[in-house]
Structures are given as structure tokens and as C-alpha cells.
Amino acid sequence: MYRYHQRLKKLYHENSFLVKPDQVIKDRQLIKYWRKKQSLFSKFDEKPIFLTNELWYSVTPEKIAKFIAKFVRTSLPNATKVLDVFCGAGGNTIQLALEFEKVYGVDLSLDHLYCTYKNAEAYNVNDRIWLKYGSWEKLAKKGRFSKLGIDFVFGSPPWGGPQYLQERSYDLEISLKPMGITHLLRSMISVSPNVMLFLPRNSNLEQVSRATMQVLGSQGHCRTVYVKDSGFTKGILCMWGPSLVNAGRENQEVFENVGSPSPSPLKDTVNYDLDG
Amino acid sequence: MDLEFVIGDLQDLETLPSSQSSTLESQYQLIAADEKLSKKAIDRCEQVFQLWSSNRGVRIETIKRFKQLWSIIKDRDYPLVGFPYPNVTAQQVDVDQYMKHQREKSMKNLTVEEVEITDYV
Numbered sequence: 001m002y003r004y005h006q007r008l009k010k011l012y013h014e015n016s017f018l019v020k021p022d023q024v025i026k027d028r029q030l031i032k033y034w035r036k037k038q039s040l041f042s043k044f045d046e047k048p049i050f051l052t053n054e055l056w057y058s059v060t061p062e063k064i065a066k067f068i069a070k071f072v073r074t075s076l077p078n079a080t081k082v083l084d085v086f087c088g089a090g091g092n093t094i095q096l097a098l099e100f101e102k103v104y105g106v107d108l109s110l111d112h113l114y115c116t117y118k119n120a121e122a123y124n125v126n127d128r129i130w131l132k133y134g135s136w137e138k139l140a141k142k143g144r145f146s147k148l149g150i151d152f153v154f155g156s157p158p159w160g161g162p163q164y165l166q167e168r169s170y171d172l173e174i175s176l177k178p179m180g181i182t183h184l185l186r187s188m189i190s191v192s193p194n195v196m197l198f199l200p201r202n203s204n205l206e207q208v209s210r211a212t213m214q215v216l217g218s219q220g221h222c223r224t225v226y227v228k229d230s231g232f233t234k235g236i237l238c239m240w241g242p243s244l245v246n247a248g249r250e251n252q253e254v255f256e257n258v259g260s261p262s263p264s265p266l267k268d269t270v271n272y273d274l275d276g
Numbered sequence: 277m278d279l280e281f282v283i284g285d286l287q288d289l290e291t292l293p294s295s296q297s298s299t300l301e302s303q304y305q306l307i308a309a310d311e312k313l314s315k316k317a318i319d320r321c322e323q324v325f326q327l328w329s330s331n332r333g334v335r336i337e338t339i340k341r342f343k344q345l346w347s348i349i350k351d352r353d354y355p356l357v358g359f360p361y362p363n364v365t366a367q368q369v370d371v372d373q374y375m376k377h378q379r380e381k382s383m384k385n386l387t388v389e390e391v392e393i394t395d396y397v
Contacts (some may be wrong), residue, residue, distance in 0.1 A: 067371040070378060162387045168329075169356075211362035218363075226368035233368070245365070254377045 004110060004133065010251035011114045018118075019048040027163075030056050037199040039063065040091065047122035050115040060156055062091065062199065064227055064234055068196070069095035072152055075247035076194060079151035083191060085136045086157050086246055090116030090129075092198075096154065104150070106133045106139060108178070116184040137179055140187035152241075153188040154197040170200040172207040185240070189215055194241035201226065201233045208238055226258065281309050283317050286345070287324065287338045294337045306346040314349050321346045325356055 003164065008095050010016070021221045025034050033056045040059050041049045051059065060068075069092070073083070080101040085107035087093045093116055097103045104124075107113050113131045120126040120146070132139065136155075139145065173180035179187070181197070188195045212222045223245040225237045239245060248255055282303045285291045292300070307313045321342045328334045339359060346354045 063371050067369075067374055070375070084341070093339050153386070173327065203359060205359065205364055205366070206356070209364045221363050223365045226366070228368055228370045229372070231370075254374050255369050258366050258368050 007110050008114060011111065013222060015048075017052050017055075017072060019044070019049050019113065019116055020050055020247070023046070027053060027079055030133075031080070033057065040089075041119065041122070043122050048118065049122060051089055052097075052111050052115065055112065057161055058156075058158060059089040060091040061234070062095070063229055064198075065091045065095040067227065068092060068154070068237065069099045070151050071247070072096070072194075072196065072244070073099040075244050076152055079194075081148065082152040082154065083150045083190065085153060085155045087116045087131070087223070088112050088156070090119040092128055092154060094120050094123045094125055097128040098123070101128065103129045104145065105129055106134060106136050107131070108133075108135050111265040135166075135178065137183075137187065140190060143190070145191045148270050150192045152194040152196070153197050154190045155184065155188060157184065161202050164200045165202065168202065169204045170202045172199065172203055172211070181207055182214050185215045189240070193243070194239075195237040195245060196237055196246055198240055199236050201235050203236055212240070216240065224257065279303060279310070279313055280316075283307065283313065283320055286320070286341050287334070289335065289337060297337065297341055300341065301344065301348070304345045307345065315344055317349060321354070325354060328356065328359075358396040 014145075019037070024032075024033050030053065039051075039273045040056075041053075042062050043049065069111050072079070079106070082096050083099050083104045083106070084093045084096060084104075085106045087107045087110065090105070093103055093105045097120065105113070105116055107116070110133055113133055117126060117129070117131060120129050132144075160175050160177065165173065168269070170176075173182065176184065176199075181199075184197070185195065188197075208222055208224060212220045220240065223239045225239070226233050226236055228238055282292075282300065286300075307317050320338065324334055324342045328339055336359075339356070343354055343356065343359070
């Protein structure tokens with residue numbers, strides 16, 4: 001515990017991971033993310049924003065995080081407490097905190113939790129978030145969040161970097177970290193019946209179907225929404241729980257049924273901008 | 277039933293109507309037990325899956341048959357992206373359109389008019 005405290009103290013003292021406007025980007029793979037940094041956090045030019053190298057790749061673009069938060073708010077009008085189990089840079093945590101009274105965030109990295117908190121300060125929602133350092137798998141097994149009256153659980157688990165698109169079909173049991181989709185869904189359902197995962201756009205839906213059956217039985221149902229921005233599919237939202245599954249059914253002009261969504265295009269025609 | 281015929285006509289829902297789909301499993305087992313037929317069946321499966329993936333030019337019932345044939349021969353599922361499952365609803369949404377719709381919806385209780393007061397008075 002002392003070690004973690006010392007580490008946090010050091011991060012604060014050194015203002016670690018602050019993204020400076022005149023920063024020289026040494027990692028060439030980060031350049032395309034740097035150029036679109038405003039789409040990750042709209043406050044980039046107004047307030048200090050903090051990102052590790054890994055978080056540049058993994059943070060959910062703000063527009064998508066905002067959509068998720070607003071959709072959940074509309075679907076669960078009485079919800080007050082939500083949980084983000086892989087908070088990363090805080091992209092989703094922050095947008096959820098703009099909609100809900102209290103947001104719990106979990107991450108296995110102290111560096112990430114530090115970034116989440118610092119970024120939450122930039123958006124003035126730091127008073128609404130409560131962050132927990134630890135492995136989600138272990139915390140769920142111990143039932144750490146199951147008695148808090150959490151109304152909704154969200155997860156954007158690590159996809160494994162931009163390489164996920166090299167597979168035609170993303171294996172949700174092997175490639176998803178820290179655990180496969182069945183185990184992950186089971187752990188999240190133990191906290192709340194309303195669960196949502198943000199997953200790669202080429203995810204294997206058969207595995208989604210199978211996980212749903214295994215965790216929720218024959219009555220379980222998953223609603224999968226392919227999320228598009230400027231014509232490009234950025235990822236899919238898989239959601240469980242009647243309030244989420246049935247929400248917005250009357251808005252067919254907004255949520256278009258795709259009995260058979262377009263397959264992932266071949267990798268060299270994909271828009272790699274801000275993958276996942 | 278001639279197994280070569282089964283492989284060749286699995287896609288033909290007139291010759292092998294959907295009502296017979298559930299009876300085909302035993303034929304698939306026999307195909308799986310024969311090395312030469314298995315290879316032919318796998319090639320056929322891959323052609324059909326490719327057709328599905330490129331332009332959805334295959335009926336769902338047909339795909340189900342080939343997926344079942346594949347899984348019996350290979351002892352695992354074929355990860356066919358975009359194949360509908362009964363307990364999964366698939367939709368797509370454009371985030372800009374959604375946000376615009378939400379904004380318009382939130383203002384639906386508002387009537388906006390203008391009046392020239394001299395005309396009114």
C-alpha cells in the first residue's frame with residue numbers, strides 16, 4: 001500500500017503524462033492519434049489532459065463516449081450509480097459522470113487511474129468519481145461492488161492494440177483481455193443486470209450469442225449496436241438487460257436493424273483513425 | 277442418400293427443402309468420416325462463407341447448413357462475421373444522427389413562434 005501511495009505521490013509531483021501542446025511525438029505510430037487529439041478529449045486545448053502512450057491508442061473518442069453515456073441515461077432514467085470496469089484514461093468515466101450522480105472506476109494500472117482523475121478534473125467531474133485500483137477479475141470474485149446498488153456496468157476492455165483488425169473475426173474468448181467475453185459478462189452481471197461492452201467491430205457474434213446463452217440462459221438476449229461516426233464503424237456496443245435491449249425501439253430511423261451487418265472490410269481499406 | 281449429392285445440393289432449397297435440414301446431420305457425420313468427402317465439403321463450405329462475407333448472396337438457411345457441416349467435420353464453429361443469431365439483435369447507429377435526434381426530441385415540448393407586436397396590438 002505504501003508503495004502505491006509513493007508511486008501516486010511521484011506522479012502528482014512530476015505532473016506525469018501531461019500532454020504538452022508543443023510536445024515532440026517520438027513514437028511514429030502515435031502521430032495519427034496526436035493529430036486527432038481533439039476528438040479524444042475536446043478540452044485538449046483548454047485544460048491539461050493526461051495520457052500514457054498506451055492510453056493514446058485505447059481511449060474511447062469523446063463523441064462515442066458521449067453517445068454511450070447519453071444512451072444509457074435515456075435508457076435508465078432513474079439510475080444514479082454506474083461502474084466503469086476498465087477506466088483507462090477516463091474517456092467513458094468522464095462522460096458517464098456528466099450524466100450520473102456517482103461513477104465508480106476500476107483499473108489495474110495506477111498510471112491509468114491517475115490520468116482518469118486528472119482528466120476528470122479538466123471536465124469538473126472529479127467530485128463524482130470514485131476510483132479503485134485493482135484487477136476487475138479479483139474484485140468481482142470478491143463481490144466488492146455487488147452490494148453498492150450499481151445500476152449499470154460498462155466495460156471497454158483492452159482490445160490488444162490496432163492489430164485487432166488484422167483478424168477477419170476477432171476472437172472474444174482468446175484475444176479480449178483480461179478475460180474472455182463469457183467470464184467477463186458473468187462478472188459484470190453479478191453487479192447489475194444492465195451491462196454494456198464496447199468491443200471491436202469485427203467481433204465474432206457467435207461468441208456473443210454463446211456467452212449470452214451460457215450466462216443468461218435461453219431467455220437472455222443481447223442487443224448489438226454497430227457504432228458509426230462519419231460513415232465509419234468504430235466498434236460495437238453489446239448490451240444486456242431489458243432496459244437497454246428495448247430502449248429506443250421506436251426510433252427505427254436512428255437505430256437501423258441490420259440482420260446481417262456489413263463484414264469488416266479488408267485491412268488495407270480500413271480507416272484506422274482512432275481504433276477503439 | 278448419395279453424399280456427393282448432399283454436398284453439391286446443400287444450397288438448393290428446392291431439392292433439399294428447409295424442412296429436411298434437421299435430418300441432414302447424420303449425412304454430415306458420414307461425410308466427416310470420409311477424408312475425401314470431408315475435404316470436398318470443407319472447400320464447398322469456404323466458398324459459401326466467402327459468398328456470404330462478400331455480398332450476402334446466400335440464404336440464412338443455407339448458411340446454417342454449411343456452418344453445421346463445418347462444425348461436425350472440424351469439431352469447432354466457423355467464425356462467420358455478421359451471421360444473425362436468435363438471441364442477438366444487431367443494429368447500427370450513427371452517433372451524430374442520434375445526438376441530433378435527442379436534441380430535437382428534448383425540444384418537442386417547445387412551440388416556437390414569432391409575433392410582430394404592432395400587428396398583435
